Amino acid sequence: MLKINFAGIVDYSSVDFPGHVCAVIYLCGCPYRCPWCQNADVALANPEVCREMEISEIIKNLKENFIIDAVTITGGEPLMQNETFELCLRIKNETNLLLKIDHNGFYPETLQKFLPLLDFIGLDIKAPFTEKYGSAVGRDDWKNVVERVRRTCEILAEWDGKKEARTTVVPTLTDESEIIEIAKIANKYKFSIYTLNEFRAERTLDEKFQNIAPYSYEKMLNLGKIAKEYLDKAEVYVVTSKKGREKI
Ligand code: SF4
Incomplete structure (x- = not known):
């Protein structure tokens, strides 16, 4: 039986797959070390949180869930494990659920x-395609990371499916000039949605980031409006603790 390194399933979410009710599967491990990461245990595959789970068990769980019409696979980074392909294949072959991956x-x-x-x-898309990407993801090889993310964008630009670019807006790393550059990237590669997520200073991978206050609601809305100026067709959303997901 094939197993996958897994942190759990949330049986019901109305926010992780826009327009649908989905289950959310958390897979462990990540090649980045974003200092502001709020899922450090999952990203680091901490054995207190992560365990090997049979893919059949996950499929069984999804089949018994009659509330959902979709599933989102997130992490960590779902594509880091080879077994994720088998999981996705089985979801498509054995259920009628729509499938989303966060990457x-x-x-x-x-x-x-x-x-x-x-x-x-x-x-x-965590930062402009410069050395700022290295700071955002906690890696020195920023050119390698940028090349990979750029290549991913090129592949997705040719894909007809629905695609969302999103940025966690982290004070000290992300401000107006970064949002403008990221919005230009999302526009160039034809993303249909661009979402700005509010940073939360809880349980961050680098403890120093726990002392950084998130931007105000008003500042987040303003950054969303600025992003929209650089996007020809994409819908723009801002997600805040005050009002949830809002269209700009
Ligand atoms: S925030 Fe960064 S380190 Fe954390 S799971 Fe996402 S990509 Fe990995």
């Missing part, structure tokens, strides 16, 4: 194999 852009060639199975992809 951090590090595995373009792997992603290409997955696209025929996907209905929706959420891609992190």
Whole structure:
């Protein structure tokens, strides 16, 4: 029986697959070390949180869930594990659920194999395509990371499925000039949705980020409006603790 390194399933979410009610599967491990990461235990595959789970058990769980019409696979980074392909294949072959993957852009060639199975992809664009990307993801090899994320964007630009670019807006790393550059990237590669997510200073991978206050609601809305000026067709959303997901 094939197993996958897994942190759990949320049986019901109304926010992780826009327009649908979905289950959310958390897979462990990540090639990035974003200092502001709020899922550190999952990203680091901490054995107190992550365990090997049979893919059959996950499929059984989904089949018994009569509330959902979709599933989102997130992490960590779902494409880091080879077994994720088998999980996706079985979801498509054995259920009628729509399938979304959240991806951090590090595995373009792997992603290409997955696209025929996907209905929706959420891609992190964490910073402009400069050395700022290295600071955002906690890696020194920023040119390698940028090249991979750029290649992922190129592949997705040719794909007809629904695609969302999203950025967690982290004070000290992300402000107006970064949002403008990221919005230009999302526009160039034809993303249909661009979402700005509010940073939460809880349980961050680098403890120093727990002392950084998120931007105000008003500042987040303003950044969303600025992003919209650089996007010809994409819908723009801002997600805040005050009002949830709002269209700009
Ligand atoms: S925030 Fe960064 S380190 Fe954390 S799971 Fe996402 S990509 Fe990985």
